[in-house]
Amino acid sequence: MENSSTQHLTGADFVGGAVTAIARFIRENDLKPGDRLPAEAKLSKDLQVSRTVIREALRSLAALRLVELGAGKRPTVAELDDASFSMTIEHGVVTDQIDIQQIYDARRTIEARTAALAALRRTEGEARAILGHAKAMEENFGNSDEVMEHDLAFHLAIAKASKNPVFALIIGAFQGVTRQTWPIGWKSRANDDERRAMNALHLDLAQAIAAGDPQSAADLMNRHFDQSIKALLNAGLI
Amino acid sequence: MENSSTQHLTGADFVGGAVTAIARFIRENDLKPGDRLPAEAKLSKDLQVSRTVIREALRSLAALRLVELGAGKRPTVAELDDASFSMTIEHGVVTDQIDIQQIYDARRTIEARTAALAALRRTEGEARAILGHAKAMEENFGNSDEVMEHDLAFHLAIAKASKNPVFALIIGAFQGVTRQTWPIGWKSRANDDERRAMNALHLDLAQAIAAGDPQSAADLMNRHFDQSIKALLNAGLI
DNA sequence: CCTATTAAACCTGTACTACAGGTTTTCAAA
DNA sequence: TTTGAAAACCTGTAGTACAGGTTTAATAGG
Structure with a gap:
C-alpha cells in the first residue's frame, strides 16, 4: 500500500x-x-x-x-523563511520597480501593528530581548554598523513578538534592502543629538512594549518612522 | 570591451x-x-x-x-510578480506554520492602509474599476464563485490604486489561500441579508475611495474585516 | 537482549553528451 | 528597402558516469 x-x-x-x-x-x-x-x-x-x-x-x-x-x-x-520574499523585494528595488519610500511606507503600516501586538503578546523574555537591542544601540553609539544590526534585530524581534509569522516574514524580507539604505539615514541626521533622539525613541518603544501598552507602542513606532522617512528625505534618497 | x-x-x-x-x-x-x-x-x-x-x-x-x-x-x-511570495504563504498554511486568522490580521492591517492611499491616489479609471467590482458582486449575488472573484479583484484593485507595489505584491500573494477559505466565510453568514450587507459595505468603500475620503475608506475597510473575521469565527475556521 | 561499530546501500552534486524543437540573426533575392 | 529562407543559436529533456555524503543494515561484543 x-x-x-x-x-x-x-x-x-x-x-x-x-x-x-x-x-x-x-x-x-x-x-x-x-x-x-x-x-x-x-x-x-x-x-x-x-x-x-x-x-x-x-x-x-x-x-x-x-x-x-x-x-x-x-x-x-522546509520551515517558513523570508529568504525568497527577500529576493523578490531586492529584485524590485534593483530593477526600479520598487523605491525605498514605498518600502518604508509598508514597514510603517505593518510595524505600527506589530508594535501594538507585541505589547499585548510579548513574553517576558521577548520584552527583555527587545529592550536589550534598544540599549545596545545606545551603548554602541560610535559604531554605526553595530547600531544598525541592533536596530534591525530590534524591529524583527518586535515582529516575532507579535506572534504573527506573516508579519515576521515581511519585516524579515525588508532587512536586505534596509541594510543598504540605513547608513544613508544615519549619516543624514544632522548631528549626534538627532541620532541620540532616535535611540531614545527606540528605548521608549521597547518600554511601551514591555509595559504592555499597545496604543503607545503603535504611536511611538509611527513617530519613529516619521523621523526615519524625514531623514531619508533630507538625504535626497527619496 | x-x-x-x-x-x-x-x-x-x-x-x-x-x-x-x-x-x-x-x-x-x-x-x-x-x-x-x-x-x-x-x-x-x-x-x-x-x-x-x-x-x-x-x-x-x-x-x-x-x-x-x-x-x-x-x-x-522578469517583472515583479507575487507568485513566489504566494507559494511561501501557501506553504506556510499547508504546513501549519501560518493560520487563516493571521492572514486576515495581516490583510486588515495592510488593506486599511491601501484603502486610505487609494482614496488619495486613485485615478478616475481605477475608481470606476473598483466601483465596478463592488457592483458586480451585487449583480452576481446568486453565483458565489463570481462574487468571490470580484471580491478578490476589488481588493487587489484597491492595492494597485494605492500606488505602492509592495502592498499589491503582498495582497496578491494572499489571494491563493483566500480563494480556499472565502467560500467558508460566505456560507457561514447566517442569511442573505448578512451577505447583502457585506456587498453593501464593499459599495460604500468603493464610493469612499471614489470620493477621495481616506479616513472613511480606512474605517470601512476595517469594518469589513471585522465582519469577515467574525464570519470565519462563526464557521469555526478560526 | 542491547549497544557500538562497520560495511553496504542509498542518495545527491556535478559534469558531459546528444538531440529535438523553438528563436534570433544573417544574408541573399526581389 | 523589404521579404523570406537558411543558418546559427539556444533551451528543454534524456541519459550516463562517478565522487562523495548520508542512512540503513548487519555484525560483533557486552
Whole structure:
C-alpha cells in the first residue's frame, strides 16, 4: 500500500508540472517541516520524467524555500523563511520597480501593528530581548554598523513578538534592502543629538512594549518612522 | 570591451554561487525587466561550471521570478510578480506554520492602509474599476464563485490604486489561500441579508475611495474585516 | 537482549553528451 | 528597402558516469 504515489506528468512544461506535483505531494501527504520527500530517482519514476527534470523542479522548490536539499540527503520539507520574499523585494528595488519610500511606507503600516501586538503578546523574555537591542544601540553609539544590526534585530524581534509569522516574514524580507539604505539615514541626521533622539525613541518603544501598552507602542513606532522617512528625505534618497 | 564578464566560481555550493553571480550580474549591469541575460553556454564558460549548474541556478531564479525562461529564448529579467511570495504563504498554511486568522490580521492591517492611499491616489479609471467590482458582486449575488472573484479583484484593485507595489505584491500573494477559505466565510453568514450587507459595505468603500475620503475608506475597510473575521469565527475556521 | 561499530546501500552534486524543437540573426533575392 | 529562407543559436529533456555524503543494515561484543 504505497501512499506516496503520484500520477505521471503529461503536457508541455515538465519542470513546472513536477514542481506542482511535488508541492501537491507535500499537501496531500500532510508533510510538515523536516519530513522527507521521496528520492529523486523515485520521483523521476513516479512522474515519468528524467532525473534532470526532477532536479530542476526540486531546485525551484528549494529556491522558494518549500524544501531543503543537501548532498546525500533526501529532500526535506522546509520551515517558513523570508529568504525568497527577500529576493523578490531586492529584485524590485534593483530593477526600479520598487523605491525605498514605498518600502518604508509598508514597514510603517505593518510595524505600527506589530508594535501594538507585541505589547499585548510579548513574553517576558521577548520584552527583555527587545529592550536589550534598544540599549545596545545606545551603548554602541560610535559604531554605526553595530547600531544598525541592533536596530534591525530590534524591529524583527518586535515582529516575532507579535506572534504573527506573516508579519515576521515581511519585516524579515525588508532587512536586505534596509541594510543598504540605513547608513544613508544615519549619516543624514544632522548631528549626534538627532541620532541620540532616535535611540531614545527606540528605548521608549521597547518600554511601551514591555509595559504592555499597545496604543503607545503603535504611536511611538509611527513617530519613529516619521523621523526615519524625514531623514531619508533630507538625504535626497527619496 | 566585454562588460558582461563575471568572475568564475570558487567554493562549495556551485548552484548557490551561480544564483548569486547571476543576480549580481543583473544588478551590476543595470538590467531591467525584459533585458536578456547571457546564454547558458556563456554563463557556463564565464563562471566555469557545467551547464547543469547554470540551468539549476536559472531555474531557481525563475522560481523566484527574477528571470523568465522560454524554449529557444535567452533568459530575460522578469517583472515583479507575487507568485513566489504566494507559494511561501501557501506553504506556510499547508504546513501549519501560518493560520487563516493571521492572514486576515495581516490583510486588515495592510488593506486599511491601501484603502486610505487609494482614496488619495486613485485615478478616475481605477475608481470606476473598483466601483465596478463592488457592483458586480451585487449583480452576481446568486453565483458565489463570481462574487468571490470580484471580491478578490476589488481588493487587489484597491492595492494597485494605492500606488505602492509592495502592498499589491503582498495582497496578491494572499489571494491563493483566500480563494480556499472565502467560500467558508460566505456560507457561514447566517442569511442573505448578512451577505447583502457585506456587498453593501464593499459599495460604500468603493464610493469612499471614489470620493477621495481616506479616513472613511480606512474605517470601512476595517469594518469589513471585522465582519469577515467574525464570519470565519462563526464557521469555526478560526 | 542491547549497544557500538562497520560495511553496504542509498542518495545527491556535478559534469558531459546528444538531440529535438523553438528563436534570433544573417544574408541573399526581389 | 523589404521579404523570406537558411543558418546559427539556444533551451528543454534524456541519459550516463562517478565522487562523495548520508542512512540503513548487519555484525560483533557486552
